[in-house]
Amino acid sequence: MAVADQNILIIGSGFAAAVTVIHLVQAGIKPATITIVGPGALGAGNAYGCDDKDFRLNVRAALMWIWPEKRDDFGLWAKANITDDPEAVQNSGNFYRRRDFARYVKSCLDTVLADAGAPHNGITHHQQIVTGLGTADSGGWQASLDDGRLITADHVILATGNPTPQWPCRVNHAVMASPATAKLLVQNPWDGRWLDHVTSGSRIAIIGSGLTALDAITALARRNHQAQIYLLAPHGNLPPVQADWVKQGPPIWPKPPRPSKILRRFRSYLPDLPPEDSRWQAAFEELRIDINQQWAALNDDDRRRLMRRLGWLWSRYRYRAAPQTIAAATRLQQSGILDICHARLTAINPGDDTPLRLDLTGAAGEGRCLDVDYVINCTGAGQDPFLASLVTAGIGVADAFGKGLRVTADNQIIRPDGSASKNLLMIGPQMASSLGDVVAASEVSLAAIRVAGNFAEQLVGRGKRHDGGIDA
Ligand SMILES: Cc1cc2nc3c(=O)[nH]c(=O)nc-3n(C[C@H](O)[C@H](O)[C@H](O)COP(=O)(O)OP(=O)(O)OC[C@H]3O[C@@H](n4cnc5c(N)ncnc54)[C@H](O)[C@@H]3O)c2cc1C
Missing domain, CATH: 3.50.50.60 (FAD/NAD(P)-binding domain)
Known part of the structure; x- marks a missing residue:
C-alpha cells in the first residue's frame, strides 16, 4: 500500500473530529482514507449537538475559528446564514446559538470535501461507539465497535472529547x-x-x-x-458575563516557571477591578496567551500544586x-x-x-x-471509560490529574515506557492536563492543523508552514 493510502481512523465525531478532517483533507490526505466512528452529525458532538435555541456559544463569533488566518469566517457566515436570531447581537459581541455553529462547521466540511473532488470526496462515518482498541497484526490498530464490528487502521486519532458527566454524589x-x-x-x-x-x-x-x-x-x-x-x-x-475586552500582548513571566511565581504573576497582573470589567478580562486573556508554555515547563507535582492554588480562579473566570x-x-x-x-x-x-x-x-x-x-x-465532570481502558491495556498512561492520557506537544500518545506513539494521536479537551489551556474551539483547531501538518509531511511528503499548515 502506498503511504498516501494509509488509513486514518478518528474516534469521536464532534468538533475536534470535524476540524481534523478539514485540515487533513486540506493538507492533501485523501478523504476516502479517513474513517470516523462516533454518534450524531460530524462536527456537532457534545458541545454543539444541541437543538435548544437558548444554548449559546460562550464566546463571541470571532473566537470560534477553524482557520487562524480566517478568524472572521464564522461571523461572516453567520451574517449571511442566520436570519432568525436578533438576540445574538450584544454590546460585547455576537453570541450565536451553538446549534448554528454546528451548521457552520458542517458547511465548512462540505465545502472542503467537495473541493477535494471526485473520486475521493467521501469519508466513511460509522455512527457507533468504539469500546476497545488494540494493536493489529499489520502493525496498525484494531478498534472494536459497540455493534461488534472491527475496524483496522494504520493511524488512529482519539477525539472523544468531553466525557459524560458523572453524578457528584x-x-x-x-x-x-x-x-x-x-x-x-x-x-x-x-x-x-x-x-x-x-x-x-x-x-x-x-x-x-x-x-x-x-x-x-x-x-x-x-x-x-x-x-x-x-x-x-x-x-x-x-x-x-463576557465583556468587550481587547487584549494586548502577553505579560513577562518570571523564569524559571514555578507554581508560586505563576500564582504571583496572576495576582500582580490582574487589575484591582471587578471581573466583569473589560480591562480585568483583557488582563486575564493576556495571561492566557503564553500560559501553556508555563504549564509545559512544570512537572506533575508542580502542576497539581499550581491547580490546588489557582484552580478556583481559573475555573471561575476562564469560562465566562x-x-x-x-x-x-x-x-x-x-x-x-x-x-x-x-x-x-x-x-x-x-x-x-x-x-x-x-x-x-x-x-x-x-x-x-x-x-x-x-x-x-450541570457539574460537567466525568471520566472517559474508553480512555481509561487504554491505560489498563498498557497503550497509554494516565495524565497528572487522572483525567485523560499523556500526550506530547505533537499530540502523540505517550506509552508506559515513555516513548511516543507515532500512529496514535489525540486532539481535543482531553489533552488539557498535558498541554494546558487547550479546551476552546480555536485551540482544538490549532491542534488539528498541527496534526494535519505532521501527517502531510509523513504521508504525502509536503512541507509544513510555520503555523502547522501546509505549503501548497
Ligand atoms: C456543552 C459545551 C459547550 C461548549 N461551548 C464552547 C464554546 O461556546 N466555545 C468554545 O470555544 N468551546 C466550547 N466548548 C469546549 C469544547 O470542548 C470544544 O470547543 C470542542 O467542541 C470540543 O470538541 P470535541 O469534539 O473534542 O468534543 P465533544 O463535543 O465532547 O465531542 C466528542 C464526540 O465524540 C464522541 N465519542 C466519545 N467517546 C467516543 C467513543 N469511544 N467512540 C466514538 N465516539 C465517541 C462523543 O459522543 C461526541 O460526539 C464547549 C464544551 C461543552 C461540553
Whole structure:
C-alpha cells in the first residue's frame, strides 16, 4: 500500500473530529482514507449537538475559528446564514446559538470535501461507539465497535472529547431502579432534550453553577418556568458575563516557571477591578496567551500544586458567560424563582411528597433536605471509560490529574515506557492536563492543523508552514 493510502481512523465525531478532517483533507490526505466512528452529525458532538435555541456559544463569533488566518469566517457566515436570531447581537459581541455553529462547521466540511473532488470526496462515518482498541497484526490498530464490528487502521486519532458527566454524589439504588424516578435524573444535560419533559410547575434542582447551569436556567426562563429552581453550589457564584475586552500582548513571566511565581504573576497582573470589567478580562486573556508554555515547563507535582492554588480562579473566570444567559438568570433570581443555595449535594433519595429528596450540606457543614421533581447534573465532570481502558491495556498512561492520557506537544500518545506513539494521536479537551489551556474551539483547531501538518509531511511528503499548515 502506498503511504498516501494509509488509513486514518478518528474516534469521536464532534468538533475536534470535524476540524481534523478539514485540515487533513486540506493538507492533501485523501478523504476516502479517513474513517470516523462516533454518534450524531460530524462536527456537532457534545458541545454543539444541541437543538435548544437558548444554548449559546460562550464566546463571541470571532473566537470560534477553524482557520487562524480566517478568524472572521464564522461571523461572516453567520451574517449571511442566520436570519432568525436578533438576540445574538450584544454590546460585547455576537453570541450565536451553538446549534448554528454546528451548521457552520458542517458547511465548512462540505465545502472542503467537495473541493477535494471526485473520486475521493467521501469519508466513511460509522455512527457507533468504539469500546476497545488494540494493536493489529499489520502493525496498525484494531478498534472494536459497540455493534461488534472491527475496524483496522494504520493511524488512529482519539477525539472523544468531553466525557459524560458523572453524578457528584450517592444516588439511591431505588431511584435508579425505578423507571419513573430514573427519568427525573438528568445526568447529561448538554443536548437539551430533557427540557421537553419538564413542565413549568416542576421543582428543579440544578447541580453546579457554571456555564451548563446557566444554559439550563436560560432555557427554563424562556419556557416561562413557574416553580422553584434551586441552584446548588458550595460557593454559589455564577460565571462573570463576557465583556468587550481587547487584549494586548502577553505579560513577562518570571523564569524559571514555578507554581508560586505563576500564582504571583496572576495576582500582580490582574487589575484591582471587578471581573466583569473589560480591562480585568483583557488582563486575564493576556495571561492566557503564553500560559501553556508555563504549564509545559512544570512537572506533575508542580502542576497539581499550581491547580490546588489557582484552580478556583481559573475555573471561575476562564469560562465566562454569554450576556443573554446572565440576563435570564438575573431575571429569574429577581422574580424569586431561582434560589441559589450555598450547599453541596451529598445524596439523591426517593422522596415522600415529591419524587426526589436531596441531602445537602451547607457552607457551615449543616445538613438539610430538599424535595424536588427533577435533578439536572450541570457539574460537567466525568471520566472517559474508553480512555481509561487504554491505560489498563498498557497503550497509554494516565495524565497528572487522572483525567485523560499523556500526550506530547505533537499530540502523540505517550506509552508506559515513555516513548511516543507515532500512529496514535489525540486532539481535543482531553489533552488539557498535558498541554494546558487547550479546551476552546480555536485551540482544538490549532491542534488539528498541527496534526494535519505532521501527517502531510509523513504521508504525502509536503512541507509544513510555520503555523502547522501546509505549503501548497
Ligand atoms: C456543552 C459545551 C459547550 C461548549 N461551548 C464552547 C464554546 O461556546 N466555545 C468554545 O470555544 N468551546 C466550547 N466548548 C469546549 C469544547 O470542548 C470544544 O470547543 C470542542 O467542541 C470540543 O470538541 P470535541 O469534539 O473534542 O468534543 P465533544 O463535543 O465532547 O465531542 C466528542 C464526540 O465524540 C464522541 N465519542 C466519545 N467517546 C467516543 C467513543 N469511544 N467512540 C466514538 N465516539 C465517541 C462523543 O459522543 C461526541 O460526539 C464547549 C464544551 C461543552 C461540553
